Structure formats: C-alpha cells, structure tokens
Amino acid sequence: MEENNPIQDETAEEYALTPEEEQKLISLAETIIKNWEVNVTSVEVVQGGQMAIVWKIHTTEGPICLKRIHRPEKKALFSINAQNYLAVKGMRVPGIIPNKNGVLYTKHGPFLFVVYDWIEGRPFELTVQEDLEFIMKGLAEFHTASIGYRPPEGIPIFTKLGRWPNHYIKRCQQMETWKLLAQSQPDDPFSQLYLAEADTFIQEGRDTLKRLLDSEYREWVGTVKATPNLCHQDYGTGNSLLGNDGQIWVIDLDTVSFDLPIRDLRKMIIPLLDTTGVWNDEQFNIMLNAYESISPLTDGQKEIMFIDMLFPYELYDIIREKYVRKTPMLEAELAEAFAYERIKSEALNQLIR
Template identity: 55%
Template structure:
C-alpha cells in the first residue's frame, strides 16, 4: 500500500530542529529510530513518524490541557488493551504512558498504515459510521484510573447553547463598529432571528429526554471522540477500521459524534439519490439503535446554528477577513437546515 502520510511543508531548517528534538525525546523510550519524518508542525501540534525495525511509530505532542490529555491517554490505553482498533500506546523506559516536558505531554503510539475513507463512497461512509457506533458501545463503562481527572461534557449542552447565543448577541457591537463592511451590515440585519432560534433550541432541549439521558449515562458513561471524520479514521491494511487521534475524547451523549457527521451531509445524496445523512443514521443504528426520544435529542442538536456561530468566530474573534457572500451562504444553509430538521422532528 502506498504511503498515505502527508508530511510537513515547514522549511528544511525548521524540520531539522524538530527531528533533533524528536531524537532527544525518544531517549525516553526503548526504540531505535532509523529515520524520522516531521508529519505535522505548528505552534502547538507536533507529530513525527518514527521509522524503526519494529515498524513505524507515531511520536506526538498532545495539543490539549494536561487534565484533558491525561483523560484521553488513559482511555486510549484501556481501549487498545480491550481490543478496540485504536493505536496502542508504547510505554516509556520507566513504564509510563507519556513523558512530560514543560507543560506538554508526549506520547508514542504504533503508527497505523491505512487509507482514508471517501464519503462519496457508500461502503466507506457505512464502514466509518459502523466503527463509530462500535466505539461508543465498547467504551461504555470506562472508568479512569484513580488520580486521572474526568473530562465530561455530560449535562453541559444547555450552558454551551447559552454561551453561543450570548456571543452572537455580543458580536453585534463589533459589527456596529464596522458598518462599512458588507459582512457586518448583513450580520446586523439578520442575526437576531438566528439568536432567537438558538434560544428556541435551548428550550426544546430542556423539554426533551436530554437531562434524563444525561443522568442515566452518568452512572455508566461512554466516550465520544468529539472530532470524528475522514481525518481520524482509516481502513487499515488488515481491513479493519482504525480510529485515531483520540486527544479530544470525553464523556458525552454518543449522538454528539453522530450530529457532527450528519450536519455537513444533510443535503448531499449518493448516486441512487439517497440522502447521506440518512445513511449515517442507518449505519449507526445497525450497531447501536436509538430510541425515538434519543433521536429527538439528536435532531434538536442539529437545529442549533453551529455553522453560523463558527463563521462569526472566524470573523470577530480570529479576525479573518470574510466576504458577505460567505455569511449569506451560511445563513441560507442554516435556514434550509432548520426547515429540514424541523420536518424530521415533527415526523417522529
């Protein structure tokens, strides 16, 4: 199989420094590096592919606060030992799962050789979602070892909805300071109805099965990947679906991962005209069926204007110059999504 790895495009001098850094770090593990490639480099994210006589390894600097990183590291170790298709963590010479330098945790994994999935191919999409459902089922009941902080989003959705609505409201002040900007003018004209919808979604969530489901899962939670997609799943050379990059894993309702997979596919169809979002839900339920009241929570979460909020973050927090057309397109998507998901909710 051809190497699917995308390597760093950093200048050669920068890569050399990073390779030297990796060689120093690897002294903490019982591995002999024949060669090292820089796969990802940036202000925080660092990934190296380490070539050894025992196959390739992945050395990674975890781009998460330590408490959250510890939760995901220990969870991945337990899941790999249970036989889930997640990369095995290689212990350091002193039998630890990571090495800490300054504020950063470094972890060495088995490198998974595989092929990324193509969401235009029905079998690929189905295999990915089946694997996600198995991940949720098989991680149920995971308990972090004593002393490892718990990272949980159970019960936090209402607060997250409220925070996003408040931000959309607050950014009106920034837009008002730049009325000559077409993006900001359109934002001021249209944002109130989306804020109102966000508040309506919050009320629907509070009246749904959400809180009861949260209480149920607190007794025996399951892990959510939180960043699942084509970049974090591979069809391995062994034919199995491998789930990688578990850095963001947390306890949450399993449908949070499903919502993130469904939302961008809502208005796409395959060659036979079948809606890809429906394919996602069917593939998931083939492994982990959802009760009607659980599907309602999923659809309520789909209603929230996440894409519009993220675009506003780009504009008003990250100061990315954006055209009016991008905002108009996102608002049109949110409007169409609202109509489609409301219809689905009414039919349950």
C-alpha cells in the same frame, strides 16, 4: 494503499518548516525516543507547526509514531489513558507503547510525549456510500467500546454531560455581542447582512434551548452518567482510517470527553451535509442507519439529536471566524450560511414532528 499517520489532519495549523526547524525537531525526537526501548534507524517529521507535533520513527522492528500532545497535562492524561483502555480492550485505536519505565508517556518540558503503533491505511472518501457507512459504523463501535472507561485515580474526569444548555446560552449571548461589532463596521457588507438577519437565528437558538429542556435530555444524561461513553469530539475523515487489514481505525483521541453519543453524530453529519448547500435526505438516512445498525437509538434519543442539530452551530462558526479570529469573510459566505440554516431547520422540524 496509501500510508497515513495516526493523527488528525491539522493543515490549518501547518506551515512549511525551514531545514533548520526540521532538523531541530528531528533532534528533539532523537532525544525523546531514548526513553523507549527501541532501535531507531531514522526519524521523519510528519507534522510540524504550533499544534501537535508528529514524527514517524523508523526502527529495526518497523515504524512507530511519536507525538507531542498539545493539550494541558490533565486533559492529556485523561485521553492517553482512554486510548490505552480502548486499545487493551481490543477496540481499533493505535496501541500506546510504554516507555522504559512502563509509563504511557514521557514528560519533557511542559509537554507529554507518547509513542503509538503506526497504522497503515487510507482515509475514507465520504462521497462513496460504502465508505460513508463504514465510517459511521466505526463511530458507533467506538462509542459502545468506550463504555466502562474510568480515568486512573488522581486524573480529572472531562465531561460535557448535562452542559448543552449552558453551551446554547453562551453561544446566543456571543451572537448578540457580535451585533455590537457589526454595528461598528457600517461599511462592511458582511456586518450589515448580519445585523439584518441575525435576530431570527439567535431566537432559533433560544427556541432550541427550550425544546431541549422539554425533551428527555436530562433523563438521558442521568442514565449515561451512570455508565458513560466517550465522545471523540473531532471524528471524521482526518481521524479515521481504513486500515490495510480492512478494518476501521479511530485515531487522534486527544479531545475525548464523556458526552451523549449523538454529539459526535451531529458534528459528523451536519458539516458534511452543509457542504452541498441542500438537505440531502438520502445521505442523512444512510449515515444514521449505518450508525444504528451497530448502536440503535430510541425515538426520544433521536429527537434530542434532531433538536441539537437545529442549533445554528455552522452559522455560529462563520460569525466567530469573522469577529473573533478576524478572518476576512465575504457577504456571500454569510448569505449561504443563513440559507442553509433555513433549509436545515425545515427538514429537522419535519423529522421532529
């Protein structure tokens, strides 16, 4: 099996390191790792760039992973302790190796550094049904295993429970604002198509908000607040592995927060279906059935999930890419996004009915 590191694939943030940059990162790792009781034989930069930095530390006892967390300290401490809670509980996440002082991390400058067990395995291939089912079952196991986590005293709780309505409102307002940017670009085909079509989908976003508020959403939020589960928030092939032990491992927990478990399902299912340009009922049902084989959902909970899936998140991301990140975008890309939102809306409305 191929080897993979226990970190999210952040290729979008990657760039080729010069020999000087690589040596500087190796020297940094050699300095940091002295805080751990390990016998280092060599250091390898696995992931450089501006985001999280990852090293594979070869030791006389085998490889371990050193990571620089690219998150504000309070958020990092929430996720570090969450990962340790899950690992100690027996959930298949990389275990955290405490430093010489018995602390789960070492602070150096503004950053926290953490050492993890190195996990050997391969990424999942989502065009293979067995892998698709495996990865969804792993998500369900992650959600159920995380119930009971509370951060240590003094560490803030990061939660998105109850905040979906505000997220919907904010995104609809942003899509309205981006119409003003589009109006300032009369010669840009992308912008002109956006102006011609945007109102329909902004209204759909507002309608989705009303449907969410009319559902059992607030009641479910209240129930989950009493015994919250973690959501990964970035689950997928980059953050899961089929280990050499034949088990699924969930990795890179930097973005975890408390939320309804179906938020992870939406983030996993909808982007995957979006790559095909059609609504694939078979693939949708395979994913949902695999998840429910471990963690069943009620009809009311599934309705909330379908409603959340209705919101034009994928379209929003494309428009944000254009007007916020200033990425050159083709008119055809926007047209495809509009077409998929229509297909998705028809399929989900049938499920809700």
